[in-house]
């Protein structure tokens with residue numbers, strides 16, 4: 001409040017001078033003096049008038065004091081007439097300033113308005129200009145940093161070595177940034193540097209930082225899933241996405257909520273190994289798939305981590321080459337590092353059993369990470385989740401503004417037939433990847449895993465005599481974690497906290513990450529419902545009426561065109 005009043009005062013002080021500013025006394029005191037004078041002289045003159053009448057003195061005989069009183073009367077009368085006359089006329093013809101009276105309720109608006117006024121006074125066109133995002137001012141570099149910048153520009157100090165050389169990640173980022181601007185001649189204004197913990201990303205999330213990108217986070221929900229309401233954070237720059245998902249959440253909530261099941265949970269890694277012959281490659285395949293060997297292999301695998309537990313091994317042979325797909329549970333971690341460590345242990349063990357085995361790569365793409373692949377769609381990777389809801393007829397019409405029959409038909413023609421025609425791989429949905437990406441970015445997941453995590457088949461069916469809608473999403477490869485990677489960064493961690501899945505779960509290891517996978521599927525369900533409804537209401541219903549339900553004779557229509 002003090003700040004607001006101060007701003008108001010400053011504004012007045014710096015505004016135009018008013019006529020009243022020329023008075024020797026403040027306006028209210030000047031008015032008081034003239035009021036007192038006016039009524040005093042009127043009282044005096046009335047007394048004198050009564051006295052003259054009583055004593056039969058003619059009224060035109062006046063004393064010096066009476067002349068002075070009449071002069072003062074006229075002067076004060078003219079002043080008061082002028083003051084009230086002008087105020088009255090002003091109130092009639094001038095628009096009233098919203099800031100003439102400051103009430104408590106207006107304070108919040110006032111401060112913004114005042115700032116706006118201040119800005120517009122400084123630059124008259126600023127109000128009309130589009131909003132410009134200005135990065136926090138970057139402090140000029142201290143002299144000793146100037147020297148380091150020069151060394152980086154000249155190539156004497158490698159940019160990547162700044163953190164280890166300086167032992168101060170924020171300083172390293174600022175020096176790298178300045179060196180980059182000088183070598184490229186391009187400004188990085190707009191890319192913020194301040195307000196980020198560069199220590200937190202060292203050796204884990206990002207190398208050679210020069211700042212960070214801001215992405216807005218919106219909230220969809222409440223998403224009523226398995227009896228609990230969740231507010232779903234979505235980091236996106238795609239307008240309407242959050243609003244649309246929110247509408248889907250509303251339809252689910254009004255229909256009693258969605259239900260989900262995580263029916264498979266295992267991260268995969270598949271190295272490629274080579275032999276001198278296809279026969280030897282096949283021998284290893286048989287060895288790995290022999291149930292009696294599994295116990296030994298899992299002991300070797302599991303020794304690498306407290307949480308990584310080998311679940312199965314699946315092999316694919318291509319001539320002399322063998323692709324070995326290891327699947328393991330990974331607790332609350334997404335698990336790529338964990339599974340890789342376990343696989344390395346097993347490979348080291350196998351070399352002793354198969355000395356002629358040549359390990360070509362810890363990853364042979366049969367895993368398959370961050371690429372569309374049927375193996376993930378069929379076998380699953382990460383968490384496999386199915387999520388469903390029954391949306392009541394009246395909710396479909398009131399909230400989603402469409403009808404059950406149109407949704408079922410659109411789903412069949414678009415998500416199933418259309419995707420089949422397009423040769424889709426796991427893409428039997430309207431826009432699962434939109435929701436997956438936004439939730440992934442907000443919660444610190446690896447956004448590149450959106451590729452397989454967005455595999456989804458959306459099913460819609462009319463139930464209860466065609467009145468209500470059964471909708472489901474089946475997502476076989478949601479790859480999420482609540483520990484490791486970007487999940488530990490402050491913003492992402494806050495979003496996980498909002499969902500109640502921050503960090504390692506206190507009870508059963510992996511329950512946090514499994515719940516997160518369910519929430520992703522539930523949010524996708526909401527997104528699918530809303531977008532499909534928008535399409536059904538906007539286009540399909542109209543085309544349906546035109547081409548399927550029209551009372552017109554279609555043959556004539558065709559003939560006339």
Ligand code: ADP
Nearest residue numbers: 307331332333334335336337338484485504509
């Ligand atoms: P990822 O395997 O997903 O790449 P990281 O290896 O970066 O993940 O993070 C997993 C680390 O977190 C491991 O060192 C693991 O021991 C530790 N950790 C602590 N609690 C858990 C938990 N509940 N589930 C899984 N890992 C955990």
